[in-house]
Amino acid sequence: MTLRLPDAADRATALKVTSDPDQFQLETKLVRGGHARSHHGEMTEALYMTQAYAYDNAEMADGRLGGTMPGFTYSRYGNPTVEIFERRMAVLEGAEACFSTGTGMAAVFASMACFLDSGDHVVAPRALFGSCFYVLNTLFPRWGITATFVDGTDMNEWRRAVTPKTKAFFLETPANPTLELVDLKAVIALGKEVGAKVIVDNVFASPILQKPIAMGADIVVYSATKHIDGQGRCLGGVVLADEKFCTEKLQPFLRHTGPALSPFNAWLLLKGLETLSLRVERAQSSATAIAEFLEKQQPLVSRVRYPTLPSFPQHNLAKAQMSGGGTMVCFELAGGKEAAFIFENALELIDIANNLGDSKSMITHPMTTTHRAIAEEDRAKMGITQGMIRLSVGLESAVDLQRDLAQALAVLGKRG
Ligand SMILES: *Cc1c(COP(=O)(O)O)cnc(C)c1O
Numbered sequence: 001m002t003l004r005l006p007d008a009a010d011r012a013t014a015l016k017v018t019s020d021p022d023q024f025q026l027e028t029k030l031v032r033g034g035h036a037r038s039h040h041g042e043m044t045e046a047l048y049m050t051q052a053y054a055y056d057n058a059e060m061a062d063g064r065l066g067g068t069m070p071g072f073t074y075s076r077y078g079n080p081t082v083e084i085f086e087r088r089m090a091v092l093e094g095a096e097a098c099f100s101t102g103t104g105m106a107a108v109f110a111s112m113a114c115f116l117d118s119g120d121h122v123v124a125p126r127a128l129f130g131s132c133f134y135v136l137n138t139l140f141p142r143w144g145i146t147a148t149f150v151d152g153t154d155m156n157e158w159r160r161a162v163t164p165k166t167k168a169f170f171l172e173t174p175a176n177p178t179l180e181l182v183d184l185k186a187v188i189a190l191g192k193e194v195g196a197k198v199i200v201d202n203v204f205a206s207p208i209l210q211k212p213i214a215m216g217a218d219i220v221v222y223s224a225t226k227h228i229d230g231q232g233r234c235l236g237g238v239v240l241a242d243e244k245f246c247t248e249k250l251q252p253f254l255r256h257t258g259p260a261l262s263p264f265n266a267w268l269l270l271k272g273l274e275t276l277s278l279r280v281e282r283a284q285s286s287a288t289a290i291a292e293f294l295e296k297q298q299p300l301v302s303r304v305r306y307p308t309l310p311s312f313p314q315h316n317l318a319k320a321q322m323s324g325g326g327t328m329v330c331f332e333l334a335g336g337k338e339a340a341f342i343f344e345n346a347l348e349l350i351d352i353a354n355n356l357g358d359s360k361s362m363i364t365h366p367m368t369t370t371h372r373a374i375a376e377e378d379r380a381k382m383g384i385t386q387g388m389i390r391l392s393v394g395l396e397s398a399v400d401l402q403r404d405l406a407q408a409l410a411v412l413g414k415r416g
Contacts, residue, residue: 021091026208031274034087036080047267048080076260085266086238088273093220095213095240099250100266104203104223105131106259107237111199111221112168114253115245118144121165123196125152125182127175127382130370132201136170151381152182153314155190162194172201173321176356177366177390178383179204179305179330181314184321188216203227206357208280210322213240226357227327229272230279234265279359279395283327286398290391291329293402300409302334302387327357333387339412340365340387346411349396349404361394361401 017024017032024032038046053072055061063069072078082100090098101107112122112135124136126149136147150157152171169191173182184200191198199219200212206227212220222228224236239250254260261269291306304311307318308325318325333339344352344363353362354369364370366384374382393401
């Protein structure tokens with residue numbers, strides 16, 4: 001991976017985790033990957049809130065801007081704190097290179113806009129995050145880039161949608177909010193066969209539970225806003241890919257269009273990464289218990305979706321490509337939208353909010369919030385029903401969360 005940090009800033013302690021990450025376990029990479037200390041030897045990552053960098057002389061300015069000397073020039077192009085975060089993400093994901101952005105959507109957009117040309121074609125599952133769907137369905141067509149949306153679980157549909165102009169597959173697995181899975185191995189193999197880059201939005205699984213780059217995906221994107229920050233503070237995004245793609249396509253696109261991540265937010269995200277595995281594992285164990293609890297609440301709860309539940313239609317696939325079911329639970333209330341609203345309003349601890357991956361648990365009614373802009377017919381095809389509820393499980397005690405869900409279901413039972 002290209003290191004823009006000058007050699008003088010790198011101290012031996014952390015270098016090995018960055019230069020030879022295979023020797024280290026995930027938890028060590030989360031805490032030490034990419035770390036570069038200044039001459040002060042600070043323990044924690046330094047926060048460089050600076051726009052520009054002074055050169056010792058005109059020759060240095062010439063060399064840095066000409067790319068013949070290492071070092072920073074301007075924070076839209078690169079910043080030491082931001083670069084520590086990018087290096088840590090690359091080490092964590094096992095990617096050759098990483099670039100960060102100010103939001104997850106900037107990462108999604110850049111991952112495709114940096115290499116797709118007018119006339120190119122993208123295949124994507126229908127079950128997509130609303131803004132990703134907007135980019136593919138509304139924005140790109142204005143520039144002559146078209147998309148075909150398929151049932152992501154049906155490999156025959158993927159294959160049938162491919163045209164000679166297909167340059168990319170874009171997908172999310174598990175998908176929001178139904179937690180439907182895409183078979184990564186099969187889609188990556190098809191992408192290689194037809195020459196389409198496979199781009200995986202890995203937000204729901206987080207870097208802890210699923211490793212698309214190791215499985216052969218070309219590009220992975222994250223909204224770092226979700227589990228990576230995980231404490232409700234800032235927005236951020238990353239794109240991870242091979243060195244050639246990042247240097248030739250992504251870097252010039254980001255430099256000149258300018259969706260740069262703030263150094264302050266990069267610093268928060270670095271602190272988030274240090275506790276990521278602890279948080280995801282804890283929320284996941286609560287989510288598993290909550291999914292099992294909700295399954296016993298029939299007839300009020302008509303269906304529960306959680307990737308590792310034996311009743312989940314793709315639970316074998318979940319076991320094969322994920323190391324756990326994740327932090328999100330999706331369930332359906334038999335009484336439809338009215339029941340969903342009574343239930344949400346009766347919750348006392350869990351907040352009604354449309355974010356996810358936070359330490360505070362949140363509940364969402366996708367039909368009237370995250371997926372409201374989608375036509376009823378398309379929503380039905382995605383499997384989003386009137387009574388569907390999405391729960392992002394946080395770090396509160398699972399006992400307290402379960403009690404809150406139980407008391408809200410009791411309110412619903414009395415009213416229903
Ligand atoms: C939130 C989210 C995004 C967008 O990220 P922002 O940081 O909000 O821009 C993209 N994809 C998925 C799956 C998400 O959940």
